[in-house]
Amino acid sequence: MTTPARPTTGDSAPSAAGDAVLRVADMSVAAGEVPLLQDVSFTVGRGERVGLIGESGSGKSLTALAVMGLLGDEVRAGGDVRLAGHDGNLLRAGERSLARLRGREIAMVFQEPMSALNPTMRVGRQVAEVLQVHGTARGRAAQQRAVALLDQVGLPEPGAVARAYPHQLSGGQRQRVVTAIALANDPALLICDEPTTALDVTVQARVLDLIVHGVTQRVRRCCSSPTTWPSWPRCASGCW
Numbered sequence: 001m002t003t004p005a006r007p008t009t010g011d012s013a014p015s016a017a018g019d020a021v022l023r024v025a026d027m028s029v030a031a032g033e034v035p036l037l038q039d040v041s042f043t044v045g046r047g048e049r050v051g052l053i054g055e056s057g058s059g060k061s062l063t064a065l066a067v068m069g070l071l072g073d074e075v076r077a078g079g080d081v082r083l084a085g086h087d088g089n090l091l092r093a094g095e096r097s098l099a100r101l102r103g104r105e106i107a108m109v110f111q112e113p114m115s116a117l118n119p120t121m122r123v124g125r126q127v128a129e130v131l132q133v134h135g136t137a138r139g140r141a142a143q144q145r146a147v148a149l150l151d152q153v154g155l156p157e158p159g160a161v162a163r164a165y166p167h168q169l170s171g172g173q174r175q176r177v178v179t180a181i182a183l184a185n186d187p188a189l190l191i192c193d194e195p196t197t198a199l200d201v202t203v204q205a206r207v208l209d210l211i212v213h214g215v216t217q218r219v220r221r222c223c224s225s226p227t228t229w230p231s232w233p234r235c236a237s238g239c240w
C-alpha cells in the first residue's frame with residue numbers, strides 16, 4: 001500500500017482564503033469498488049505554486065487527471081472541485097464545457113512530451129491549433145503567435161522549430177514545445193505532472209526554470225497591468 005500524495009506549497013505568492021483559483025474538497029476516485037484516491041482536499045491560490053508529493057502509485061496523476069476531467073470511463077470521481085470563474089462542480093461538468101476550459105482556463109504539461117504531441121503534425125501548427133480552437137488568434141496571426149511562443153520558451157531558431165516534426169526535436173525541446181502549448185492561452189491554472197521525469201538531468205533544471213519563469217512572468221503581467229487582463233484568475237497557477 002502506498003502512502004497518499006500530499007500537497008505542499010512553494011515559496012510563491014501566498015494564497016488568501018477568498019483568492020482561490022482551484023478548490024478541491026473531499027475528492028475520491030474509484031475503479032468500480034476499488035478506491036484509488038480518498039479525501040483529497042487542497043486549494044491553489046492566485047499566483048501560488050502547489051506541489052503534490054507522493055511515491056509512485058500514490059495518486060498524483062489521478063488527481064491531475066480528475067481535475068482536468070480526463071479520467072477514463074473505467075474510473076469515476078466524487079467530491080467537489082471548483083475553478084474560479086466557472087460555475088458548478090468540475091467533476092460533474094459535461095464534456096463540452098470541459099473542452100472549453102481545457103487548454104484555456106486549465107492547461108496540463110504531461111510527463112512524456114512525445115505522447116502529448118501529434119507525431120504527424122508540424123510543431124508550429126500544433127501550437128497554433130490551441131490558439132485557434134479557443135479563438136485566441138486565427139490564420140496567419142496564430143502562426144506568428146505560435147513562433148513567438150516557441151521563442152518565449154527559449155527555443156533557439158523558433159521559426160525552424162515551428163516547421164519541425166516532434167521526432168526531429170530532442171526531449172528537452174519537445175517539453176518546451178508542450179510548455180508553449182500549455183501557456184498559449186494564458187491559463188488560470190497550469191498543472192504539471194512530473195514534467196521533467198522523462199528528461200536528462202541536465203535539461204530538467206532548465207525546464208523547471210522555464211515553467212517557474214513563465215508562471216511568474218504571467219502573474220507579474222497580470223498584477224502590473226490589470227486593465228489589459230480580463231480578470232484575476234487568468235494569471236494564477238498550480239503545479240505538481
Ligand SMILES: Nc1ncnc2c1ncn2[C@@H]1O[C@H](COP(=O)(O)OP(=O)(O)O)[C@@H](O)[C@H]1O
Nearest residue numbers: 031036055056057058059060061062063072075
Ligand atoms: N484507470 C485505472 N484503473 C485502475 N487503477 C488505476 C487506473 N489509473 C491509475 N490506477 C491506479 O491508481 C494508483 C495511483 O496511480 P497514479 O495516480 O498514476 O500514481 P502516481 O502518479 O502518484 O504515480 C495506482 O495504483 C494505479 O495503478
Ligand SMILES: [Mg+2]
Nearest residue numbers: 060061062193
Ligand atoms: Mg504519475
